[in-house]
Amino acid sequence: MGFELCSRPRNAAATRAAILDAASRRFMAETYEQVGMRDVAGDVGVDAALISRYFGSKEDLFLAVLDNCGKGSDLMDGDRADFGRRMAHELVYGEPNEGKMGWLLIMLRSASSPKAAAILKLSSNNFHAPFAEWVGGRNALVRARLLTGVLMGLGVSRDISGGFDFDAEECETMCAWLADTLQGLIDG
Amino acid sequence: MGFELCSRPRNAAATRAAILDAASRRFMAETYEQVGMRDVAGDVGVDAALISRYFGSKEDLFLAVLDNCGKGSDLMDGDRADFGRRMAHELVYGEPNEGKMGWLLIMLRSASSPKAAAILKLSSNNFHAPFAEWVGGRNALVRARLLTGVLMGLGVSRDISGGFDFDAEECETMCAWLADTLQGLIDG
DNA sequence: TCCGGTTGTCAACGCGTGATGACATATGCA
DNA sequence: TGCATATGTCATCACGCGTTGACAACCGGA
Structure with missing residues (x-):
């Protein structure tokens, strides 16, 4: 730059x-x-x-x-069987505003702005539809929405305090719970 | 008004x-x-x-x-054993920008704004500390953060499309998963 | 009744924004 | 080389924001 x-x-x-x-x-x-x-x-x-x-x-x-x-969303890069662990690690240990969650970050930042939200609403399905297809299985769209929702929420939660201010054991606890929960949503 | x-x-x-x-x-x-x-x-x-x-x-x-x-946060109003079901119902069927999630909504809306985030960061512990105490058990603070994170995330997710545009069965699926997951975090 | 302070209004300022049209300069073709 | 066009810059506009100080209306005690 x-x-x-x-x-x-x-x-x-x-x-x-x-x-x-x-x-x-x-x-x-x-x-x-x-x-x-x-x-x-x-x-x-x-x-x-x-x-x-x-x-x-x-x-x-x-x-x-x-x-x-929306075209090349990196959420779907990598092995499905490893999705939970990957995202959990990214959330707990990754740098804010980087990594594999670009699209989610944009949704997150702009969802509360009326002008941007109106645009987002149109573009939102362009993201969730292929993601839901990638997720697959019963109620794929619901599970896709739950996945993106949880990912965004923890993203906000982390941002508020500028990274999770936990000790090593707490980070492990959080990471493990997240990995299990996210993977559970993927597997259906 | x-x-x-x-x-x-x-x-x-x-x-x-x-x-x-x-x-x-x-x-x-x-x-x-x-x-x-x-x-x-x-x-x-x-x-x-x-x-x-x-x-x-x-x-x-x-x-x-x-x-x-922060004083009277309504997240902690009501029975602990019913927390999951209560919040899930609120999220899936409740009106946006209302209900029991006032503080979370403010965090959500303002987390991305530098000025507000700086203020929020100071005030954030004033909220999470008593909430974690209410949650109780092992790693209470981690679980409290996960709870607020998930709640906020689904809040964003809902806002983006102005309410969840699912049919009745899908709403039930989502509501059930949320209730279980949130209650699981409460129970530890 | 009159007076002092409280409560609220009004007009305006300085600032930063997104957008516009006139202008400068480099590029590529004849 | 010389001109037409593509590319980028600059000064400027209109607007909305948070904030300020001067002004008006109201109330309560002497």
Whole structure:
């Protein structure tokens, strides 16, 4: 970040992609309202007006981010049999605002914002439908929603205190419970 | 709402309380940034400048709301043996932004806002400590955090689509799983 | 009755936001 | 080389926000 300032070649597609990427990271870490066009532009090393030109409005940019994130959701990367342990470990020991939960983070941050929520609502099924299919089994959609719900909730809970402030044994307890519960939802 | 306009008696304590109440409801339903002084004042039927006079700044108002809400948290009202079923029913069938989860809703809405999060972080233990004591048993604090996490997460999940759009059987499935899981956390 | 303080209103300020249109500069083709 | 267009920048606008200080209305005690 920052070295883009020197000698960026004039390439519309590349800078458009860079803007989309920077916006994704911002929307994962901050509220819809909180993400500023000038911030995103600053990350890329570009003037804020360019975003308006490429994406139209802020809402359009957010929509583009959702479309882009929804495609390759990394929740479904990896072995199904290991899902619970993987996510539990990510939640308890992983760095906030990183890792395999990009899409969930965006939903989380923006769900309470009316403008973003209206957009999210449309895009939400684009995420849950394939995820439910991946989950499979009886009542797949319900279990998918429960999974994303629990993951998001613990994400909030962790963020509030900036990471779980537990000792090693407590972390193990939490991690184990989470792994069992999440895996139980996967297995049906 | 609105009838307060006529003939409110000039009573500082009462209007101060009314402002606090209106602000609480706003902070349960909207993000910290999104809640406007003019909105809160409008709910009470009062000028926005009065809030600044009574509470100082917006942050101070938010802090006052947290203190006020934290006192009588309704999560702990009712029978412990019935906690799971009660909360599950509330989540699946209850109206959004109402019911027994006021404090959780505020945490949820405001966790992603830097200003509010800083305040929340301080006030968070004021909530979790007594709740953990109410939960009791081994690793009470971990289980309390898991409980609030799951509750918040499903709250977000529900909000995103404006209520769970499931048929009756699916709602029952979800409700049953939630009741079991939450009660399991309570019982240890 | 009049006066002092409490309670509430009003207009305005400074700030930051998203968005716009005019302008500058690099690129690629003839 | 020279021009047309793509690419990016800049100054600026209108708006909404939290906050402030001056003003108005009301009440209670002398």
